[in-house]
Amino acid sequence: MSVNHVRIDNRLVHGQVVVTWLQAERADTIMVANDGIAADDFQKTMLLAVKPPSVHEVILSVDEALAYIKDPAHANEQIFMLVKEPGDALRLHRGGLGAKTMNVGNMAFAAGSKRVTRTVFVTDKDIQAFKELHNEGVELTARMMPTDRRNDFMQLLSEAKLL
Amino acid sequence: MTTDELVPVLLVGHGPLASGLRGAIEMIAGPQERLEVVQLRPEDDIEGVSKRLEVALRKLGVEEDGEAVIFADLFGAAPANAAASLLRHRPNVEIVAGMNLPMLLESLLGREGVSARELAATAVSAGRESVRDVGEVIRSALAGAKGAGGDG
Numbered sequence: 001m002s003v004n005h006v007r008i009d010n011r012l013v014h015g016q017v018v019v020t021w022l023q024a025e026r027a028d029t030i031m032v033a034n035d036g037i038a039a040d041d042f043q044k045t046m047l048l049a050v051k052p053p054s055v056h057e058v059i060l061s062v063d064e065a066l067a068y069i070k071d072p073a074h075a076n077e078q079i080f081m082l083v084k085e086p087g088d089a090l091r092l093h094r095g096g097l098g099a100k101t102m103n104v105g106n107m108a109f110a111a112g113s114k115r116v117t118r119t120v121f122v123t124d125k126d127i128q129a130f131k132e133l134h135n136e137g138v139e140l141t142a143r144m145m146p147t148d149r150r151n152d153f154m155q156l157l158s159e160a161k162l163l
Numbered sequence: 164m165t166t167d168e169l170v171p172v173l174l175v176g177h178g179p180l181a182s183g184l185r186g187a188i189e190m191i192a193g194p195q196e197r198l199e200v201v202q203l204r205p206e207d208d209i210e211g212v213s214k215r216l217e218v219a220l221r222k223l224g225v226e227e228d229g230e231a232v233i234f235a236d237l238f239g240a241a242p243a244n245a246a247a248s249l250l251r252h253r254p255n256v257e258i259v260a261g262m263n264l265p266m267l268l269e270s271l272l273g274r275e276g277v278s279a280r281e282l283a284a285t286a287v288s289a290g291r292e293s294v295r296d297v298g299e300v301i302r303s304a305l306a307g308a309k310g311a312g313g314d315g
Contacts, residue, residue, distance in 0.1 A: 016191055020272075042305070046304070050297070148193075
């Protein structure tokens with residue numbers, strides 16, 4: 001198993017990821033784990049057509065992502081994994097992903113969501129998923145950039161009075 | 164990495180362009196050291212802009228014979244010409260016109276342990292390669308996926 005980094009970021013593959021994170025985490029493979037995109041041929045083709053030329057990229061459903069990671073054929077890949085929301089992160093964790101840490105990148109404002117930081121907004125459903133990840137032993141950090149301090153995301157939720 | 168090893172970079176452009184580019188760079192790659200911005204305001208003359216470029220270079224710690232790369236927005240326009248006029252007494256400053264975001268990202272993230280001359284050359288090729296016809300890229304990928312049976 002070689003998932004170097006799991007990032008919860010609703011922009012998925014974007015500038016910060018491509019320009020700074022892949023290198024910082026020495027990743028050679030981007031994995032997008034999202035049921036909706038994996039089922040949408042247009043979005044899949046589009047994302048693959050604009051991927052950075054130096055890396056391999058796979059777009060899979062959450063279940064396919066788990067199967068991919070457990071397949072010994074991919075044991076040598078250094079994977080940077082992206083999910084859109086904490087609910088998917090929880091599914092991956094419960095499915096046996098085995099990542100000890102997950103990092104929260106950007107979560108855009110949505111109807112009914114509450115502010116945690118300048119760039120992270122969460123719904124009640126998100127908070128519930130984060131709590132469960134935390135209770136099940138996953139360390140949650142909040143780093144936009146690789147150089148950012150390893151902020152404890154649960155602490156930020158607590159400071160925002162959302163726990 | 165000490166900041167002394169980073170090639171100093173100065174951005175100059177019409178109105179808020181250069182500071183806007185800095186905002187975009189820092190949104191993507193985080194805060195940048197040894198980076199200054201100068202803008203041409205509608206009321207400025209070229210000499211005034213040259214003077215502000217001088218002030219900015221001094222702020223960056225660039226001596227008269229020191230190296231730096233100045234990125235300007237448009238070849239032949241006032242900001243680039245003001246930068247060019249500095250070459251009279253600053254022989255080791257490089258000036259690249261036609262700055263764009265990918266060129267600046269590549270340059271700012273790759274300016275450790277290189278000369279200003281090398282950085283300018285990298286910037287020019289990165290800037291050229293970065294211009295892409297997205298519609299054409301996507302349409303041909305879609306056509307390829309269809310031709311391959313749909314699931315590609």
